[in-house]
Amino acid sequence: MRPLPTLLTLALAAAFGGFTVSAIHAHLDNRAEAAPSAVVPATAALPAVVAGQPVPSLAPMLERAMPAVVSVNTKQVVRVRNPFFDDPFFRRLFPQVPQERINESLGSGVIIDADKGYVLTNHHVIDNADDVQATLADGRTVKAEFLGSDPDTDIALIRIPADKLTALPLGDSNQLRVGDFVVAIGNPFGFSQTVTSGIVSAVGRSGIRGLGFQNFIQTDASINPGNSGGALVNLSGQLVGINTASFNPRGSMAGNIGLGLAIPSNLARDVVEQLVTKGVVVRGTLGLETQNLSPQLAQGLGLAEARGALVTRVLAGSGAADAGLKAGDVVLALNGQRVDNAQALHNFEGLSSVGSRVELDVRRDGKPLQLQATLKEQPRAVGGDTLDPRLAGATFADLPESLRQAGLNGVLVSEVARGSRAAQSGLASGDIVLAASSGEFVDLASWRASFDARPQQLVLRILRGNAPGQLVMR
Template sequence: MRPLPTLLALVAAAAFGGLAAVAIGDGLRAPAQAQDAPAPVFNTPAATPAGAREVPPGLVGGAALPMAVDGQPMPSLAPMLQRVTPAVVSVNNKRVVRVSPFGNDPFFRRMFPELSQERIAQSLGSGVIVDAARGYVLTNHHVIQDADEVTVTLADGRTLEAEFLGSDAETDVALMRVQADGLTEVPLADSSMLSVGDFVVAVGNPFGVGQTVTSGIVSAVGRSNIPGVGFQNFIQTDASINPGNSGGALVNLRGELVGINTASFNPRGSEAGNIGLGFAIPSNLAGSVMRQLIATGEVRRGTLGVDTQTVDARLAEGLGLEAPRGAVVTRVHPGSAAAEAGLQTGDVIVGANGQRVDNSESLRNIQGLQAIDTPVTLQLLRDGRPLEITARLREVPHDGASYDARLAGATLADLPEALRRASNRVSGVLVEAVEPGSRAARNGLRAGDVILAATGGQFHDLAGFRAVLSNAPDEVVLLVQRGRSQGQVQLR
């Protein structure tokens, strides 16, 4: 294969609620990864710049509020927040970047490298201490992404170096560790118990002005249709989530962590202000990712091992269904979890673990949020009759040699879910790494290549790739995308 342009970045920076105010998809913006030393913009009288004198609790405009009205105590979140706020920290991400007077022009950057200068770029976000004894701090992956140095500032003013323990870009969860005495933690709640209308409170460091508290209700649960994001199961809230809130705490009125604030959605960008569309990662999901990161330093995902197609009106009519909803199974891979559980071609999956499955994308999303060996109960229609089947997700291998000896030395992975959503549902397998001098390297594969198809046919993921190669002839040719170009690679 002739050299092709370097593969462009697969996904734009995961611009979520806590990082720089950068638009993503159809208006998802990233409030946290702030620009270099951003000048705070205070849109309301309530905003208090760092260093300014704040009004003491119980005072409004200098006037003391009564402790009771008509003999009844005044309701207040202050006692709960006194326990929670010491556990919410400010996260400072520092990284070295090279700046050229020629901007991003690759030709002049190569011609005059000596004119490029290094400088320190800083971003601000938030985090939550969830284990004071071990110093574990949860935050967003995009808050600490590409950082050369991360420090954490506690509510009492102490600044600590943070040790990176691992992160999962697909769910935007990251775990750090700090060492200090006198830490305070927020206990994790069971986020599955949340209901629309429950009161919640968001705590973070918006715009770098200092720790700030906002309140609201749960507007929705199980949100999974946010453009440009990976696997999703968001809590939606109308509590204000602004730039810098990413990684902060969303707590219930008992002071328990129900979510990690992640994103805000605003089609008009940050200039329009907060419009009450904030999203948080449920504590159950964040806790599951955290436990995997503690145990292995990475998150491993399983799969059912099926190809599916979204049921549209035409398919619904052909299958005799009342409504065009669900994911119809078009192929069951041999030896997969689905095959062992008895799933069949033509089955229409309409639910999984009690959650609705409206299309193929929602089924992928539900699978991606589960750990390996997790039982998944599928609600499906077979020949028009309801049926329930339970399968345990299995992990597919990532070393190329497990698929074909001619791929030895390559490390393979499913495409990032955010890329699938952002690229018109592109399907294929990502080449994460290639060992120099390996058989895969000699065959012309490079890190960053996307394998779109093989001689045996097309596929959606690693499980499909394995099935295609198992039925492929001896002469195998791969269709590979590298950057904006496509070419063929023959395996020898």
């Protein structure tokens, strides 16, 4: 009897040879030669038992899990801007020229509640879509209903009105360890019901620019375009993550290089619970501003290394103020989780719910200090008239976390009423306020606090598109 490694090698060679004939042969100019049938029969297959031991296989688990993964197809109607068609004469002369186009995209989703038809996917898969449809593993295509999404964690919840659905049970992603085997299921490049496998390469991965609040599972299971919103499952067939991105400095078309990222199932569970009960995600905040430590600052504060978040401001009435935090304190850990810089502290806040109690490991005047704080609700939007009459008609919101991760600080002008005082001064929806004569600020909470004393002249430094500018509010 051949040893097991030899049998596996021969069987894999036969399987690849069959794939070459059926798929690659039809599409590539430089085709691989199939293995000669005299050496490896085309019907070769792994035996069910070798030396009295059953051969391990993921097939039984995947037969249960794969029907819960769906293909998510979206369509967005985009108006084509053509200056010639501002003239009615040209519109009459060329009525057949389309003035709209339809953008289509493809992603994946995971059924998490078969009775209610709840499907988890990524926010970026369905963002701005006018029509969302889900194609089930059995070939049925149904129109999906949008229930809510959270751009800052890239999670969206949709509902499909269909019966005989299969759902994946949610596992405990906190139990994942580096080295655990995982399987990614999705629709990369439109190839439906595709399975790739690998291990957990890292947990708690963060610090990736432009990806919102981060606590990613990193895996070397192949994750490619179209996998977004698909399932990352453990060997028990439990959903432990939502595949969201692959990291490749050369771009996604360079191919998978074994750096896939998935949103932990525990984080997804918390977001879904808020979307179902409240329709929106409400985040907690400590109510402080921090900055990174330089080696010189660390030395002056009596720290052995330039690590932690230096508190520069504590907002009145905040959870941080109630806990006794002061400017000049250095936060080194939260609930035992190491804090390396200001961004790590901000990321921790963004992933915490309102009412969460946090134990802070602080250094004050070079001495260790333990403080307890409770995160309070972070307002989602603020009306300009509550800050200053010159801002009446404008509504301000926190920046999308993807922009903040990219290095921007400030607030977003989410809406400006037509004819309002703010509009008359030139403020427009979509502007980003970077600085103001009212005082220093980095986010919505400190923007509100900066108006404790109204400035005599209110000047805003804004970013509109990629163009900076300045507005004098009257």
